[in-house]
Amino acid sequence: MKFEAAENSLEGVGDDGSAVSIPFTEILALTSNVILTIPEGSESSLRVYSYKALDVTDEIKKYYLNELPPYLDPRSANVTVINSANAGARTGEAVYTSLLRPLFKELGVVHEYILTESKSSIQSFAGSLVPESGPHTIVILSGDTSIHELINSLRPISEATDLTILPIPTGSGNALMTSLDLGSPTSAMFSMLHGSVRPLRPFYGSFPPGSKEVIPPTDDEPDGLTRIFALVVVSWAIHAALVGDSDSPEYRKLGNDRFKIAAKENLERGAAWHGKLSYVSSSGGKLEPVELEDLEHSYVLTTSISSLEPGFKIAPTAKPLSGSLELVRLPFSSGEEIMRVLMLAYQDGAHVGEPGVLYTEIESLRVEMGDSEERMRRWCVDGRIVIVPLGATVEVHSGVENVRGWNVYIVA
Numbered sequence: 001m002k003f004e005a006a007e008n009s010l011e012g013v014g015d016d017g018s019a020v021s022i023p024f025t026e027i028l029a030l031t032s033n034v035i036l037t038i039p040e041g042s043e044s045s046l047r048v049y050s051y052k053a054l055d056v057t058d059e060i061k062k063y064y065l066n067e068l069p070p071y072l073d074p075r076s077a078n079v080t081v082i083n084s085a086n087a088g089a090r091t092g093e094a095v096y097t098s099l100l101r102p103l104f105k106e107l108g109v110v111h112e113y114i115l116t117e118s119k120s121s122i123q124s125f126a127g128s129l130v131p132e133s134g135p136h137t138i139v140i141l142s143g144d145t146s147i148h149e150l151i152n153s154l155r156p157i158s159e160a161t162d163l164t165i166l167p168i169p170t171g172s173g174n175a176l177m178t179s180l181d182l183g184s185p186t187s188a189m190f191s192m193l194h195g196s197v198r199p200l201r202p203f204y205g206s207f208p209p210g211s212k213e214v215i216p217p218t219d220d221e222p223d224g225l226t227r228i229f230a231l232v233v234v235s236w237a238i239h240a241a242l243v244g245d246s247d248s249p250e251y252r253k254l255g256n257d258r259f260k261i262a263a264k265e266n267l268e269r270g271a272a273w274h275g276k277l278s279y280v281s282s283s284g285g286k287l288e289p290v291e292l293e294d295l296e297h298s299y300v301l302t303t304s305i306s307s308l309e310p311g312f313k314i315a316p317t318a319k320p321l322s323g324s325l326e327l328v329r330l331p332f333s334s335g336e337e338i339m340r341v342l343m344l345a346y347q348d349g350a351h352v353g354e355p356g357v358l359y360t361e362i363e364s365l366r367v368e369m370g371d372s373e374e375r376m377r378r379w380c381v382d383g384r385i386v387i388v389p390l391g392a393t394v395e396v397h398s399g400v401e402n403v404r405g406w407n408v409y410i411v412a
């Protein structure tokens with residue numbers, strides 16, 4: 001076929017005179033002899049058009065793939081596709097077979113495919129990666145938890161090695177990819193081919209010895225602390241409580257309403273969380289810790305992204321992938337008042353302007369636990385619950401350059 005670029009589409013004419021029109025919005029990539037598209041409206045499967053003639057004009061330059069990016073090129077990376085079978089509505093298999101596999105076949109991306117068989121599949125795979133086999137690329141069809149498990153299961157290495165993660169969002173939340181405007185499999189695949197490689201720079205929580213986790217702990221740090229890397233959230237007080245409660249079998253039966261119901265019950269309880277809280281702000285170059293006199297808290301949350309769920313802008317000025325970290329803290333007050341303030345997050349993050357709300361970019365946060373009741377000592381790290389010992393101190397630190405020696409990148 002011969003194609004020409006029109007204003008918003010590629011117009012093609014076959015040797016037999018047949019015509020075809022491809023809107024730019026459906027193009028995934030152009031190579032020197034094919035046009036790869038994902039037609040809208042159909043059951044999302046890759047369509048390939050061969051062509052003999054096409055002028056690569058300015059309008060279509062951004063779709064052109066001269067050569068494979070190094071992280072997909074079999075000569076420079078080991079590519080593995082992991083499909084986290086339990087993620088979201090379990091669409092990973094369909095996305096792989098109708099989009100990703102044919103795309104990789106067309107482009108010559110040699111890869112291994114792993115369909116997870118259990119809760120520990122991702123952990124075992126990540127733990128098996130070694131620097132000796134060179135740079136790795138992991139395309140992961142999943143939500144946030146699977147990516148969290150992947151980076152937290154990397155084993156420590158002494159020789160810095162590149163690991164590029166290409167998430168294709170198929171989970172129920174996908175907060176990380178949504179925050180990067182790559183919340184659909186199609187947009188993620190476009191970015192995989194044409195995006196820029198950027199350090200992932202996860203932040204982390206540091207948990208003292210004796211902390212109990214729902215998922216077995218990853219490697220302990222030499223100082224006895226357990227460092228858990230986070231991509232989305234590290235929180236304490238009401239946020240951790242509602243995530244923890246909603247994970248129980250009786251709440252799970254309630255489906256997605258379980259978060260709302262758990263939030264309501266925690267707010268109605270009207271309890272304060274006690275602890276000595278200090279933070280190091282990263283604005284103004286002042287690295288002295290600021291200690292709050294107020295020891296009673298309702299909401300303490302750190303995040304590197306702006307919205308934990310669509311529309312809920314808890315940290316409106318967050319800059320994903322920059323390594324920066326935002327703290328949101330509400331003092332103890334009535335359940336109704338906490339609810340009123342938090343609901344303002346749905347109004348473009350208006351809660352941060354409310355009196356009493358502490359919202360600041362931080363280098364680190366430190367909390368000494370002051371509650372005897374175990375349920376008040378729960379922390380949430382990307383949805384995973386960690387219960388810390390009485391009187392323990394928990395720290396949260398802003399984004400790091402590497403994860404246990406691995407230079408972890410994402411393409412966005």
Ligand SMILES: Nc1ncnc2c1ncn2[C@@H]1O[C@H](COP(=O)(O)OP(=O)(O)OP(=O)(O)O)[C@@H](O)[C@H]1O
Nearest residue numbers: 087088116117118142143144145146171172173174
């Ligand atoms: N075959 C399997 N059996 C049991 N658990 C699995 C299996 N495959 C994957 N898992 C686990 O299921 C979870 C899937 O989480 P993931 O984040 O990918 O999706 P999600 O929870 O739907 O999305 P989000 O975290 O964005 O809301 C992970 O903990 C993963 O280890």
